[in-house]
Amino acid sequence: MKEASRTLLAVEDLKISFPVGGDMLGRHRQYVHAVDGVSFTLDAGETLGIVGESGCGKSTLGNLIIRLLKETHGRIVFEGREITALTPKEFKPYRRDMQMVFQDPFSSLNPRKRARDIIAEPYRVQTKLSRREIRANVEHMMELVGLDSSYLNRYPHEFSGGQRQRIGIARALALNPKLIICDEPVSALDVSIQAQILNLLKDLQQDLGLTYIFIAHGLPTVQYISDRIAVMYMGKIVELTSNTDLFAHTLHPYTEGLLSAIPVSDPSLRESHTGPILEGDLPSPLHLPAGCRFCSRCKYAQPICSRQEPQMREVLPGHFVSCHFPLETAEKTDASC
Amino acid sequence: MKDVLLRVDNLSVQFKTLDGVLTAIEGNSFTVRRGEVFCLVGESGCGKSLTSLAIMGLIEKPGIVKADDIMLDGRNICWLRESEMRKIRGKELSMIFQEPLTSLNPLFTIGNQMDEVFRLHQKAGKARAREKSIEMLRFVGIADPESIYMRYPSALSGGMRQRVMIAMALSCRPKLLIADEPTTALDVTIQKQILKLMKDLQRELDTAIILITHDLSVVAEMADRVAVMYAGRIIEQADVAALFQKPLHPYTEGLINSTIKLGDTRERLPTIAGTVPPLSAMPKGCRFHPRCRYATEICRAAEPPIACCEGGRTVRCFRYVDGEAREGGTKG
C-alpha cells in the first residue's frame, strides 16, 4: 500500500565530463560528456528503471547519484537536502540512506573476506555497534535474502553467482537504506537465477518500503520490475514515462528501435515481429553531432534534427520525450538526414 | 528432409584435476542437418562450449575427449591428427566466439588477419587474398570495406568486430559454422543486426550453424532445431516450435517459464529451485532431480535413458520412458 507519494530524490540537469587526450599543456583536450543534462524525480516506494545500451551513461548516472563520482554540473536533492553541495565528510551520514547493488557477483565481493565480514563492513564503518550486535544484524540480513546463516563463514568462491548476489544485496540492506541503486544486478546471472533475484528484490521492496533505481540494458527485465522507465542514449534521457505507456505509446524513435530489436520470446512470433531495424553504430562520443544525437540513425529525421538539439518536454500526460517529432503527435515523413 | 551434415555420437569430455577425474560432459549425441540452424542452449557450466570445442578438436590436456563417432559430411573427424584437423578448420568447419576483441589479434590489421585465411586454405597470393577479403567484408554488410581492411581491431566497435569475425569464418564457405554466444557481449540493437546477418548468410551460403547460447529468446528467433543441456547432458532435443509449445523436460519447462517476456504481467516469476551442483559433487541418479518437482524414487537412483517421443523428439526423463508422459510423484 503506497503512502501518498513524496519526492525522495530529484536530479536536476546533471552532467559529468571526462577529459580525454590532450598534450601536457592541456591543449587539444577533448571531453566525453558521459552524462549530459539528466533531470528526473523519484517518489518514495517506486522503482525507476533506467535502460540504454553501452555508452549511454546509465552506470555513470548511478555512480553520480551515489556520489562515487563528482558531477561537473547540476544538483541532486535527496529528501529535500541538496547533497551535491555537501563535502564528503558532511555527506557520510547520508550514505546510510542510499546503497548500491553491483553487477558482477565475482568482483563485487572481496575474495579474501568471509560472508559475515562482508556484510558486517557497513556496520563497522558507520555505526558503533558491539561485535555481538553486529553479528545479530548480519544473521538477520542473511535470513532476509534467503541464505542459511551457516554459510556465514564461507568465502565468496564457495558460493554460486546467485548466492553472491544475495550477499551483495544483504550488504546493501545492512544500514536500512531508503534508496537502493541496482546497477545491472542480474545481467551476469543465469536465467533461472535472475528470476530468483528479481523476486527477492520485489519482495524486499514490499516488506521494507524501499525505493529502487534499476539500471539495466535489457528492456524486458527493466520493464518487469519498474514503475517508470527512462530510456537513455548517449548521455541523455530521450524518453521518460510509466511502464505501460512506454510500450503502448512509444514516442521516441530510439525506443521504437530498441523494442523491435528484442528477439521474440516464441518462434511462432517470428513472422509478426518485424519492426524497423536500427542500422549503424553509435557515433563517437568525442564528435557529437550538433543537433539530436540520434539523428544519424533515425529513420524519421528532418533537417532541423541535425541542427538543433531537442529539449525534453511533456508530450503526453506524465510522458516526457526529447524529440522534435515524437511518434505520436506529429506528422512524420521518412527522410534521411 | 535435409540430409545429415554432422553426426556426434556419445561424446564425452573429462578432466584430470587435483580432485580426481571429473566428467564435464557425457553421453551426448546429436545431428545437424545441412543448412539448418541448430541451437545448443543451456546455462553457464552446462558444457555447451566444451561440446563445440570438442567437435573442433580444440580441447587439450588435461581434458580427455572420447566419442563413439564424430562425422562431418560422411568423414570421421574425431581421430584425425592435428595437422589434418587444421586443414579442416577454417575451411569446412569454422568457429566464432563471444568476445571479438580477444579473438582478433590487436597487433595486426583486419586485412592482414583476413588474408591469412585465404592464403592458408586457398593458397591465394597477396593481391588475390586482399581482393577476396574486401569482397568478404562487403558481403557481411560493412559499408566501407577498403578502409576497414586497413584498420586495427581496437578501432572498431563490438558489432563491427563481430561482423569481421563472421566474414573471416565464412571466407571459405564452410559447411558448418559454430557460433559460441556470438551476440552475448553486444547491445540488443547490434545483436539484432548480427543475428539477421547470420540468418541471411546462412540462407545464401547454405551453411549449417550450431548456435550456442544461454538466451532462450535468441533460440526462439533463430533456431530450426534445439538441444537443451544441463550439467553436461543433453536433456531434450526437438524442433524449435515443438520445444516452446510443449517443453517435455522439467528443466526446459522451468527455463521457458522463468524467462521474462516483454509485457510480462506475472506478479512473481516462477523459478527453478536450487542451483547447479558443482562438477565434483554431482548427485546420483538424474542430475536434475534435486531441483525437480516431479522427482520420484527412480529419479534419485538411476540416470534416465534417452526416450524417443512423437515427432522425433528425444528427452532424458523417466516421465517419458514409455514414450508418453507419465505423472511423477511430487517432490518431498
Next chain:
Amino acid sequence: MKKIKRFFKLLLRSSTGTTGMVIVLGICLCAIFANQLAPHNPNEMDLMNMTKPPFWMNGGDLNNVLGTDNLGHDILSRMLYGARISLIVGILATLASGIVGMVLGLVSGYFGGLPDGIIMRVADAFFAIPGILLALVTLMVFKSSGILTLVLVIAAISWVPYARLIRSEVLRLKEKEYVKAAKTVGASSWFIIFNHILPNVWPSFIVISTMSVAGSILTETALSFLGVGIQAPLVSWGGMLSDGRVLLATHWWVATFPGIMITIAILGITFLGNWLRDVLDPHNKGL
C-alpha cells in the same frame, strides 16, 4: 589440515617447485644447525694443514671433507656458517626493503596524483644509480660494516621493484567493485587500503619477497667479495670467494665449493619463487 594437504599435493606436482623447496629447506637447516653440523670451528686455523685438498684427492682425508683454505680453515665448516650469514642478511634486507616498498607502493597506487608522482620520480632516481656502486660508496663512507649497515644498504638499493610492482597491483585492485562497495558505505581511504587492498596484495608480495631474498644474497656476496661486506671473523660465502680467488689455479677447491653453494642456493630460491608465483596467481585459483 585440508589446505596443508592440498599445498603439498600442488608442490609435488611441480618438479622444480619441489626441488626448490628441498634446497631452501636444506640451506635453512644448514644455517640453523651449523653448530651441530660443522666438523670444525670455522675460524680455527690449522697451520699444519693449509690448502689441503678435498678428501677424494691425493693428500686429502676425511678430517677436512672439502679441504682447507690457505689459513687452514675447514671449507665445509665455513660454508655451513656462511649459510647462516647469507640467510640472515638476505631475509632482513628483504624485510626492510619489502616494508618500505609496500608502503610506498600502496600510497602511490591508491592515492595517485602528487604523492604518486613524487614517489615514482624518487624511485626512478634510485633505480638509475647502479646498485652495487651506491652500496660500495655508502659502505666505504660509513666505514662500519656490521650486519645492520649491510642490511640497510642492500635494502636501500632493492626497494624500487617492490614499490613499482605493488603500485601496479594496487592500480588494478582499486577498480574492483568491492572497493566501490566500501566507498558507498563511507569507508575512508586507509580503511579500504588495510581491509581490501592489502589482503589482496599479499600473494604478489610473497612472490617478490622470495625473489628478493635471492637478489639480496647475491648482492651481499658481491659486496663481501669486493671486501666491503661481511668482515672477519664473520664467515660469508662472498668472503670465501674472495679468499680463494688468487688460489684458483693451484687450489681450486677454496673458491669453487662456495661458488657452487651460492649457485645452488640462488637456483633453489628462484625455483621456489617461480612455483609460488604460479600457485598464487589468482587465475589459477580453484584448480
